[in-house]
Amino acid sequence: MEHQPHILLLPFPALGHIKPLLSLAELLCQAGLHVTFLNTDHMHRSLTRLPQPSSHFPTLYFDFISDGLPTDHPRNMKLIGELMISLKSVTKQRFRDLLAELSTKSERPVTCVIADGIMSFAVDIAKELGVRVITFWAFSPCCLWPFLCLPKLIEEGQLPVGGEDDDMDRMVKGVPGMEGLLRRRDLPSICRRQLDSPIFQFYVEQIKAMTQTSALILNTFDRLEDPTLSYIAPLFSKIYTIGPLTALLTSHIEHDILPSLSSFNNLCEADRSCMTWLDSQSLRSVVYVSFGTTGLMKRSQLLEFWHGLVNSGKPFLWVVRRDDIEGAEAEHPIPEELQVGTKERGFLVDWAPQEEVLAHQAVGGFLTHNGWNSTLEGIVAGVPMVCWPTLADQQINSRWVSEVWRIGLDMKDTCDRSTIEMMIRAVMEERREEMMRSMDRIVKLAHDCVNHGGSSYHNLDKLIEDIKEI
Numbered sequence: 290m291e292h293q294p295h296i297l298l299l300p301f302p303a304l305g306h307i308k309p310l311l312s313l314a315e316l317l318c319q320a321g322l323h324v325t326f327l328n329t330d331h332m333h334r335s336l337t338r339l340p341q342p343s344s345h346f347p348t349l350y351f352d353f354i355s356d357g358l359p360t361d362h363p364r365n366m367k368l369i370g371e372l373m374i375s376l377k378s379v380t381k382q383r384f385r386d387l388l389a390e391l392s393t394k395s396e397r398p399v400t401c402v403i404a405d406g407i408m409s410f411a412v413d414i415a416k417e418l419g420v421r422v423i424t425f426w427a428f429s430p431c432c433l434w435p436f437l438c439l440p441k442l443i444e445e446g447q448l449p450v451g452g453e454d455d456d457m458d459r460m461v462k463g464v465p466g467m468e469g470l471l472r473r474r475d476l477p478s479i480c481r482r483q484l485d486s487p488i489f490q491f492y493v494e495q496i497k498a499m500t501q502t503s504a505l506i507l508n509t510f511d512r513l514e515d516p517t518l519s520y521i522a523p524l525f526s527k528i529y530t531i532g533p534l535t536a537l538l539t540s541h542i543e544h545d546i547l548p549s550l551s552s553f554n555n556l557c558e559a560d561r562s563c564m565t566w567l568d569s570q571s572l573r574s575v576v577y578v579s580f581g582t583t584g585l586m587k588r589s590q591l592l593e594f595w596h597g598l599v600n601s602g603k604p605f606l607w608v609v610r611r612d613d614i615e616g617a618e619a620e621h622p623i624p625e626e627l628q629v630g631t632k633e634r635g636f637l638v639d640w641a642p643q644e645e646v647l648a649h650q651a652v653g654g655f656l657t658h659n660g661w662n663s664t665l666e667g668i669v670a671g672v673p674m675v676c677w678p679t680l681a682d683q684q685i686n687s688r689w690v691s692e693v694w695r696i697g698l699d700m701k702d703t704c705d706r707s708t709i710e711m712m713i714r715a716v717m718e719e720r721r722e723e724m725m726r727s728m729d730r731i732v733k734l735a736h737d738c739v740n741h742g743g744s745s746y747h748n749l750d751k752l753i754e755d756i757k758e759i
């Protein structure tokens with residue numbers, strides 16, 4: 290144990306990035322490796338349920354580093370550009386000092402950094418200090434491929450998209466393998482920004498840096514994204530597809546490799562009363578609604594969803610985050626009519642144990658923003674989706690859910706009660722059978738990949754072996 294490697298994991302400061310990397314941390318520790326999980330100070334303070342190093346994981350350590358923003362900065366999506374700039378300037382310098390210390394002076398020197406694909410400053414620093422660095426891409430691979438093609442799309446004048454007269458249904462050219470599928474509206478959301486905007490530039494830099502790392506870890510499974518992976522793989526000397534990470538963790542628990550289900554799976558305190566409510570609902574009758582942890586919606590959109598859900602006649606369990614609604618006063622996050630009107634058929638919570646909810650037998654549909662974790666969790670649980678993407682990789686994830694994997698319907702760029710009602714009815718009843726046929730096939734592939742002998746199981750072993758050889 291004394292001579293085991295020490296890995297430093299560095300997520301982007303957002304729950305959707307921290308969660309899969311924590312699953313990886315747990316799997317690496319289980320293999321006896323030492324892991325330091327480095328959060329920003331703000332995230333470290335807000336994750337009240339971070340596990341303590343315990344007898345189960347004696348080789349797991351938590352550390353934190355400043356994100357460079359003042360304590361009272363809201364750090365929300367509207368101001369994400371400020372966070373990105375601060376990470377590149379302030380955090381980068383602090384990271385250099387920390388890694389210099391951990392890779393030389395520490396009694397267990399850090400031998401490898403696994404850095405989030407959008408924390409690429411770590412690549413420069415690790416290289417400068419002679420520490421091996423591997424990229425962890427927390428978004429979907431089907432979004433990574435257009436990202437990797439950005440220089441070509443820019444050169445050909447295909448970006449930005451979404452201008453006043455832009456035909457968003459026009460097909461994108463120049464992303465091999467995605468012709469005839471990828472419309473302008475399906476491109477990652479940053480493609481809707483001006484090319485000289487800080488956020489667009491931030492992503493261009495990140496992608497450039499990540500291609501300079503020797504290896505890439507992807508939270509997906511081969512059989513789900515074989516065609517896309519075949520384009521990405523030649524650009525990296527090694528690719529480890531080890532997803533869905535939460536299912537890989539579960540499979541290790543089932544095989545008694547891990548001592549217990551990690552408390553990591555719920556980073557925030559969940560309102561468990563919804564589980565009791567679900568127990569009282571009939572089989573596959575409930576629509577679970579969650580739009581993730583970062584996106585914002587207008588109050589008018591929230592009401593459209595509410596009307597659509599009520600009109601569909603289906604019971605629903607809805608996560609309405611306190612900071613979900615754009616511009617809402619903190620003390621009145623949920624409109625009065627929603628609180629009153631949901632009593633009959635709906636149940637509102639501010640944080641649900643999502644994976645447990647999706648696995649509950651009462652849940653029959655998932656109205657989701659298609660964050661990559663949520664999309665994979667929907668797949669693992671075999672719950673067909675109605676997709677309302679807003680940010681990042683969500684636009685392309687929803688396209689793949691509806692047109693490639695055929696396990697849901699995409700309502701991208703629309704938000705009206707009749708479409709919501711119609712799509713919920715389709716997923717829960719009219720088109721359920723056809724979607725469940727595709728879903729059952731994909732669920733089986735996912736489970737095969739994470740079980741002993743499967744590609745994700747094997748790739749994790751390979752990753753651990755390669756890290757040990759550094």
Ligand code: UDP
Nearest residue numbers: 305581582583608640641643660661662663
């Ligand atoms: N999540 C949860 N309970 C909630 C809402 C979200 O556990 O009430 C978890 C969800 O299971 C997922 C993560 O938060 O793992 C959100 O990540 P995702 O990539 O889906 O979206 P993001 O929040 O990054 O947009």
